[in-house]
Amino acid sequence: DIVMTQSPDSLAVSLGERATINCKSSQSVLYTSNSKNYLAWFQQKPGQPPKLLISWASTRESGVPDRFSGSGSGTDFTLTINSLQAEDVAVYYCQQFYSTHFTFGPGTTVDLK
């Protein structure tokens, strides 16, 4: 199975500042025939199901604020939250859907400083 790792495990950011979360896959999730990275990002708040923020590494879902952005290709990816808001406090997960055995990263907790 493809192993997903995330860094840092947690971070504390001041309101209005930037949060950066890294995700790495044990093998490339770039499908060369269509040049798409099979990588998604989720946000999960306590007591709620996860919410898809970004698919295909950089495609923001409808309704997701544009302060959230995804980047990267191959094995290295980044989720950036610009100008952090109080409602962004949550756990963030990356996930690969390149293989038929999907896998998630362990999660990164974002808190307010």
Added chain:
Amino acid sequence: EEQLVESGGGLVQPGGSLRLSCAASGFTFSSYGMSWVRQAPGKGLEWVSTISEGAGNTYYAGSVQGRFAISRDDSKSTLYLQMNSLRAEDTAVYYCARRGYFDLWGRGTLVTVSS
């Protein structure tokens, strides 16, 4: 409104069985691959199983292979997960989700395996 609603969770003894259901509405269920994802208390997300549209292909995490069976009834827009030989480590909230990148989730159903 597109919606997924899980049901069937509860308390079961080790070695027991349980069948979860996930009722879909607001979209053409038969057109999508569907999955189960679980989350143990205080832990991260773990993919459990996927069934393709048309039910032609099924996939399982190694931790549940041979014990769990995923199925679907497109006439009822419902996804199922038959769970047998349950273990304490299967205790979790079980979510159903749509597509490979899980663009739609239910609210989950809690399965507790304990004597």
